[in-house]
Amino acid sequence: MIFIAIDVRELAPPEPMTAILQALSTLPKGDGLRVHHSRQPFPLYEQLTSAGWEYECEKKAEDYFLISIYRQQEKPT
Amino acid sequence: MSLAGLSFNALPPIRLPFRFFITAPIFILLCTGLIAYSGPDLWLGRWQPPMLALVHGFTLGFLTMVMLGALLQLLPVIAGIGIPHPELLAPLTHGLLSVGTLMLLWGFLQFHSSFILAAMWLIAIGLGIYISALFWVLIKHISQGDSLLGFRLAISSLLVVVLLGLALLGRYLGIEWIPPSKHLTNVHALWGLVGWAGILIIAVSYQVIPMFHVAPSFPLIVRRFLTPLIFIGLLLSIALPSYSLPALSLLQGLFALVLLLVIHRRKRKVPDTSIRYWQLGASALLLTSVLFFIPEGIWNEYLDIDKTLLLTALFMYLYLMSIIEGMLLKILPFLSYTHLQQRCLIDFTAMQYIPNMHEFFDKRHGQWLFYSHVISGLILIWVLFQPSYYFIFAIALVLESTGLLVIMLKTMKLYFAVDKKISQAAKDRVEPPTASFKNT
Structure with missing residues (x-):
């Protein structure tokens, strides 16, 4: 699976969510999205699973999170 | 993790x-x-x-x-x-x-x-x-960081305020749960203003300032120790007010300075009314903290006003209310936008119905509200010196609160209109409008 990366760490809310939504809406089938974020986007998590997406979050530092998002049926191996 | x-x-x-x-x-x-x-x-x-x-x-x-x-x-x-x-x-x-x-x-x-x-x-x-x-x-959720610790301490303070408030009210009804004491009324007020409201604002600022304004995090030592120290100061105020009040005042002044510094070091230095509210609040808090240390003798010689009344007015109106009004201007459009964005995850086509963020909140209206708050705050201080001008404060307050109400109603009206539009569009896709044919 190829991950397309976006960095939203320098954006103020609600711009990170807008950028993520735009990236997901154009994400090619079979690809995933990797988001470099300054915090955990909890409101995004709320709807991801019910909208058919899977996500993983890795904490890199106090203010640096790496969030991988992909379609539920396309879990990377 | x-x-x-x-x-x-x-x-x-x-x-x-x-x-x-x-x-x-x-x-x-x-x-x-x-x-x-x-x-x-x-x-x-x-x-x-x-x-x-x-x-x-x-x-x-x-x-x-x-x-x-x-x-x-x-x-x-x-x-x-x-x-x-x-x-x-x-x-x-x-x-x-x-x-x-x-x-x-x-x-x-x-x-x-x-x-x-x-x-x-x-x-x-x-x-x-x-x-x-x-x-x-x-x-x-015991292990979720410094802000949640602050939230716990703020809620605990609210519990103390409510219990003490009930006991004080009980005295009106002849129920003597506590002895008659102005000191306990002071403790009730202190826990309410510095504990419930003050600690909550500090805990919220740790998250909101870096998040909304792309500012650096508050220093770790401040995040870790400030709210627990304030809480300890509040506990001490019950038995040792003469020691704890100066300490609490120093801690408030320290927070005001750190807040101003973090705001100054923000990366995103775009004009923002919400930030001006935070700066006004921090400045008022710093002033309250400095004025507290003026000895009573000097105060009474130069200022013909009750010290506690003036400091409380500064703290409540120009610190607490400034922050809360500024926060409302920031979170109301943000929450409206976030709720609508959440719906777009289910259906990306809904993104076309969400208006620009600025339409949820007109910046000029925010500026007018900010100026009206500064003016009403200055009039309040003037009225404390000259009570006969109370009606001017009443007029300023009517204008400000009506302005706040109108701004909020406009944001909410737009939210519900867009929400309805998204729901209607989703419904139309599931059940395409059917054409009706008449048999002629």
Whole structure:
């Protein structure tokens, strides 16, 4: 699976969510999205699973999170 | 740390915080009526019944109302947690607190024991439900950082304020749970202003300033130790007020300085009314802290005004109210936008219906509200020196609270209009409009 990366760490809310939504809406089938974020986007998590997406979050530092998002049926191996 | 696929369901419907927010300026309007009706005598001292009514109208009706509404949404956004059964508990707390506060104000003004008794029950149950729900959820998430520690301490402070407030009200009814003591009234006020409101604002600022303004995090030592130290200072204030009050004042001054520094170092230096509110609040807090250390002798020689009254007015109106009004201007459009964005994950085509963020909040209206708050704050200080000009403060307050109410109503109206449009579009896709044919 190829991950397309976006960095939203320098954006103020609600711009990170807008950028993520735009990236997901154009994400090619079979690809995933990797988001470099300054915090955990909890409101995004709320709807991801019910909208058919899977996500993983890795904490890199106090203010640096790496969030991988992909379609539920396309879990990377 | 890795979080994979956790099921969050914490963000309650936006109409729940909306009802708290919309009630708050209505209480300010009621307070304005009280100021206009009571005349200049209201400002002669803090123990006047109309002053007690005014202070509780402001603290319960405005400050607490907004903070309870904001917590409903801020906890899910910044920590991914929310209170259980919000659809049941939030309206219950809102209703009981609103009616209870009205009863309390009327009870203070009329010395009416049955109103005081009703207020005690309504406020105790209303806030008790909310405090229990928050404790339950905050205890479950024990290891979630410095802001949550602050939230726990703020909620604990609210519990102390409510219990002490009930005991003080009990004395009106001849129930002597506590001895007659102005000191305990001071402790009640201190825990309310510095504990419940003050600690909560500090905890919220740790998250909100870096998040909304792309500013650096607050220094770790401040995040870790400031709110616990304030809480210890509050505990000491019960037995050793002469030692704890200077310490608390120093800690507040320290927070004001760090807040100004963090704001100054923000990366995103675009003009922002919300930031100006934070700067105004921090400056007022710093001034309050400095004025506290002027010895009584020098104060009485140069200033013909009760020191506690002036410091409390600065703290409540130009610090607490500035921050809360500025926060409302920031979180109301943000929450509206976030709720609508959430719907787009299910259906990306809905993104076309969401207007620009600026349409949820007109920056010029925010600026007018900010200037009206600065002007009303200066008039308040003037009225403390010259009570006969009270009506000018009442007029300024009417203009400001009406402005706040109109701004909030406009944002909410736009939210519901867009929400309806998205729902209609989704419905039309599922059930395409059917053409009707007439047999001729």
